[in-house]
Amino acid sequence: xxxxxxxxxxxxxxxxPAGPRPGERLQAALRDAxxxxxxxxxxxxxxxxxxxxxxGVARGTVVHVYEQLGAEGYLVxxxxxxxxxxxxxxxxxxxxxxxxxxxxxxxDLRPGVPDLxxxxxxxxxxxxARAVRSAGSHDLDYGDGRxxxxxxxxxxxHLRRVRAAATDADHVVLCQGFAQGLALLLPVLAARGVRVxxxxxxxxxxxxxxxxxxxxxxxxxxxxxHGLRTELLHESGAHAVLVTPAHQSPxxxxxxxxxxxxxxxxxTRSAAWIIEDDYDSEFRYDRQPLGALQGLAPDRVILVxxxxxxxxxxxxxxxxxxxxxxxxxxxxxxxxxxxxxxxxDQLAFAALLESGRHDKHVRTMRGVYxxxxxxxxxxxxxxxxxxxxxxxxxxxxxxxxxxxxxxxxEVVAAAADASLRVTGLAAFTRHRRDLPPALVLGFGxxxxxxxxxxxxxxxxxxxxxxxxxxxxxx
Numbered sequence: 001x002x003x004x005x006x007x008x009x010x011x012x013x014x015x016x017p018a019g020p021r022p023g024e025r026l027q028a029a030l031r032d033a034x035x036x037x038x039x040x041x042x043x044x045x046x047x048x049x050x051x052x053x054x055x056g057v058a059r060g061t062v063v064h065v066y067e068q069l070g071a072e073g074y075l076v077x078x079x080x081x082x083x084x085x086x087x088x089x090x091x092x093x094x095x096x097x098x099x100x101x102x103x104x105x106x107x108d109l110r111p112g113v114p115d116l117x118x119x120x121x122x123x124x125x126x127x128x129a130r131a132v133r134s135a136g137s138h139d140l141d142y143g144d145g146r147x148x149x150x151x152x153x154x155x156x157x158h159l160r161r162v163r164a165a166a167t168d169a170d171h172v173v174l175c176q177g178f179a180q181g182l183a184l185l186l187p188v189l190a191a192r193g194v195r196v197x198x199x200x201x202x203x204x205x206x207x208x209x210x211x212x213x214x215x216x217x218x219x220x221x222x223x224x225x226h227g228l229r230t231e232l233l234h235e236s237g238a239h240a241v242l243v244t245p246a247h248q249s250p251x252x253x254x255x256x257x258x259x260x261x262x263x264x265x266x267x268t269r270s271a272a273w274i275i276e277d278d279y280d281s282e283f284r285y286d287r288q289p290l291g292a293l294q295g296l297a298p299d300r301v302i303l304v305x306x307x308x309x310x311x312x313x314x315x316x317x318x319x320x321x322x323x324x325x326x327x328x329x330x331x332x333x334x335x336x337x338x339x340x341x342x343x344x345d346q347l348a349f350a351a352l353l354e355s356g357r358h359d360k361h362v363r364t365m366r367g368v369y370x371x372x373x374x375x376x377x378x379x380x381x382x383x384x385x386x387x388x389x390x391x392x393x394x395x396x397x398x399x400x401x402x403x404x405x406x407x408x409x410e411v412v413a414a415a416a417d418a419s420l421r422v423t424g425l426a427a428f429t430r431h432r433r434d435l436p437p438a439l440v441l442g443f444g445x446x447x448x449x450x451x452x453x454x455x456x457x458x459x460x461x462x463x464x465x466x467x468x469x470x471x472x473x474x
Contacts, residue, residue: 023061027068034074034085044082045075106419107454111250111397111442112279112309115368119312123357124348131347139347143340145331147174147319151346154353155319159303162359163278164291166298167321173330174346176316176338178277181304182207184337185320186214188329189240189273198238200228202428202435204249204277207242216240220430223248227255230262233272240273245293246281250428250440251399252391260293267300278305280395282362285370299323307349309395310362316342317349369396372443372451379452384459389441396444399425401436406466408437414461420454 033039045051048066052059066083069075076086139148146152152169159165159172175181186197197211201220211218219236222229228243243263245255255263267274276293284290294303298321306318322330334340352358373392380387380400389398402408408424415422425438441458443451 022055022057023065026055026057026061027065030065030069031072031074034069039085041085041087043085045084047082106421107450107457108421108445109441109443109454109458110421110423110445111440113442113445114309114312114396115365115444115446116312117445117447118365118368120357120361123352123361124311124315127348127351127355127357128344130351131344135344135347139343142335143343145334145340146172146327147341148343148346148350151350152319154350156321158353158358159292159305159319159321162282163303163305164295165303165321166295167303171298171322171324171327173320173322173327173334174341175318175320175334176341177308177313177318178279178304178306179206179210180316180337181306181318181320182210182275183213184330184333185275185302185304185322185326186210186216188326188333190214190216191329194239194273196236196238196240198233198236198241199430200243200248201430201432202250202425203242203244203430205428205430208430218430220432222432223251223253225253227253227259228263230259230266233263233266234270238272239270240275241267242275242277243293244277244279246278246290247284247394248391249277249279250391250397250425252393252395252397254290254393255293260296263293264297264300267297272300274301276301276303278303280309281305282310283366283369283396284394285366285373286393294321302326310358310365315349317345369444372396372446372448373398375448375451376441376443376455379455380459383456384462387459387462397440397442400439400441402438402462403466404436406437406462408439411437411439411462411465414465415458418457418461420458420461422458 030039039045045066046054048062049059052062055062066075066077070077070083073086075083077083149169151174152172155174156167156169156172159167173181173184175184186194194216196217196219198219198221199207199211201222203220208218219238221232221236227245227248228241233241241263243255245260245263247254263274266272274293274297278292281290281292292301292303294301300323302323303321304318307315308318320330349358373396376398377389377392380389386403387400389400392398402411408426412422412424423440423442425435425440428440429435446454
């Protein structure tokens with residue numbers, strides 16, 4: 001976009017050195033500024049009298065320079081208007097060439113990404129307007145490290161109502177995403193003697209660097225059909241465990257009732273901590289969402305959730321419902337990290353929760369994902385009845401088991417060549433090498449028509465990797 005240059009701005013850009021023949025030096029400086037795209041097409045230059053006064057040269061010198069550069073095609077002067085850089089000026093050396101149009105990203109079957117096309121922009125616009133109108137001057141100062149009290153109260157009420165959590169505003173700490181919450185929490189736990197953190201294997205490996213950065217060792221524990229093998233916690237030497245009990249990431253296994261009780265008993269008996277990653281529990285299809293594990297042991301469980309799956313990853317709103325003894329230390333670390341976070345964002349999210357707009361959006365998207373899940377399963381049954389998906393009781397991803405002898409890495413590579421973005425189960429494993437080849441397929445950020453075509457293409461890729469076995473079976 002063209003801009004109007006002021007005399008002081010342009011004088012700084014030109015920075016004429018002292019010496020004879022100021023007209024030649026000014027002419028060269030302006031010509032170079034245009035060639036180097038410091039002055040762009042259509043930019044307006046200051047009036048000759050003003051620039052002359054700023055540079056300490058005669059006005060006639062500036063007039064002559066403008067006329068000379070006009071004759072060369074660098075500048076254009078219009079009667080009664082400003083002198084501007086000509087749109088027909090010689091293309092400047094070094095100017096970035098226009099970027100080619102981005103190639104289509106292909107079908108996105110990555111897990112963990114919601115339907116970004118259905119982001120409730122209208123609701124957020126309303127919520128931000130309400131937040132700005134309602135915020136007082138005292139709200140706009142550096143805030144409480146726990147988050148704004150109104151937002152914490154709204155989140156606590158939401159967690160009690162929707163997740164059966166045992167918490168209140170005084171035990172909620174707001175943060176900007178699960179990753180920041182973990183980065184704040186782990187050093188606090190390390191200061192309390194946590195040296196080993198048990199994690200699910202397979203599980204979310206994105207947490208590993210944060211764990212190690214806090215000086216904590218990872219202890220990967222295997223899963224079975226009932227969830228985390230809780231009987232292995234004692235021998236692991238762990239002082240804390242990170243779990244996804246409502247819908248294990250990535251397998252989709254739900255932690256059984258007996259394992260939930262065993263986990264809580266271990267934490268209580270060992271004075272250990274449970275970090276409950278509640279990442280997509282609101283999207284459950286077979287029955288009402290399971291209550292949070294935190295409700296069973298609020299003094300030992302840190303419940304972490306965010307708006308990333310319900311709304312979008314770009315909405316950096318998350319929360320932790322924490323035992324009272326951790327609150328002050330977490331608040332202190334939050335202040336040190338970013339002085340307390342974005343108050344307007346927090347108030348806007350509170351408005352969505354209090355107005356019911358958040359719940360309405362979740363209900364809508366639960367229906368969208370349930371219908372899309374059915375389309376995925378119907379398409380698989382039609383094009384490749386030998387393939388099955390598991391872990392679909394909640395969320396918007398599942399695990400597609402590959403046929404025996406079909407290499408997972410080859411399928412992932414071949415899918416990329418076919419413009420399909422897929423993730424192998426191996427990307428989630430730490431120590432385990434006994435898992436069968438499988439793909440973790442997301443169906444969140446893809447529309448219904450595109451997912452049918454994507455599953456058809458993927459089935460062809462898998463059949464080709466298996467030497468056409470699936471095609472012959474059909």
